[in-house]
Amino acid sequence: MKSRRVLVVDDEDDIRTLVSELLRRAGYEVLEAADGRAGLRLLHESVPDLVVLDVSMPQLDGWQTLERIRDLSDVPVIMLTARDGELEKVRGLKAGADDYVTKPFGRQELLARVEALLRRGAEPVVVDDYEDGVVSIDVAQRRVLVYGEEVQLTPLEFKLLSALVRNSTQVLGHEQLLEQVWGDANAVSRDQVKLYIGYLRKKLAPDNPQSFPIETVRGFGYRYRAPGAE
Numbered sequence: 001m002k003s004r005r006v007l008v009v010d011d012e013d014d015i016r017t018l019v020s021e022l023l024r025r026a027g028y029e030v031l032e033a034a035d036g037r038a039g040l041r042l043l044h045e046s047v048p049d050l051v052v053l054d055v056s057m058p059q060l061d062g063w064q065t066l067e068r069i070r071d072l073s074d075v076p077v078i079m080l081t082a083r084d085g086e087l088e089k090v091r092g093l094k095a096g097a098d099d100y101v102t103k104p105f106g107r108q109e110l111l112a113r114v115e116a117l118l119r120r121g122a123e124p125v126v127v128d129d130y131e132d133g134v135v136s137i138d139v140a141q142r143r144v145l146v147y148g149e150e151v152q153l154t155p156l157e158f159k160l161l162s163a164l165v166r167n168s169t170q171v172l173g174h175e176q177l178l179e180q181v182w183g184d185a186n187a188v189s190r191d192q193v194k195l196y197i198g199y200l201r202k203k204l205a206p207d208n209p210q211s212f213p214i215e216t217v218r219g220f221g222y223r224y225r226a227p228g229a230e
Helices: 013-025 036-046 062-072 086-094 107-122 155-166 174-182 191-204
Strands: 005-009 029-033 050-054 077-081 099-102 135-138 143-146 149-151 214-217 221-224
Touching (some): 005 036, 013 029, 013 050, 013 107, 029 036, 036 050, 036 062, 050 062, 050 107, 062 077, 099 107, 135 155, 155 174, 155 221, 174 221, 191 214
Parallel strands (some): 005 029, 005 050, 077 099
Antiparallel strands (some): 143 149, 214 221
């Protein structure tokens, strides 16, 4: 089997070397970049399967680099940061990161998160195009329309919406959504489901997020109620 390729972008030599060596010992092919611009060049040239991206870097920081990555690719991105705060995590997830690891981190924890994201990417969900009068999804083009207006979603938001609409009227629990969207019910926190449901509602119905037909079923999970559904 071809070795999976991971791009590590961090301006701190010791951290970059530690992460790279850990990944190489686990059998991954590793590319290294000491700043965001070099990381973007390698992303374009070598097309990695996953990116480990530090937040605090000079000139082009992690947030700016992530924004440019998302213009080019939906490759999974794990953010590394020294700040362990909810607002920092929310910022990363809203910007399109797939996961968030706080320094200092456990080596096995980082490997487990890398493996979970790569497993998710290796098993893409096959979904037919969808349309119900409110939402229209073109899977091949990764295009979403709401009442005929195009809405830009991150890759994870797209997967979450697709999971909800293809199980229309069915209540999906947190574990089911983590399994279907993140690829592993234990890889990330259940709170990420709640965060992304909120992001979806705001993007799909910015003037009145609660009006969008994604229902919270307290104690169970979430349900997309298609127009005309019982």
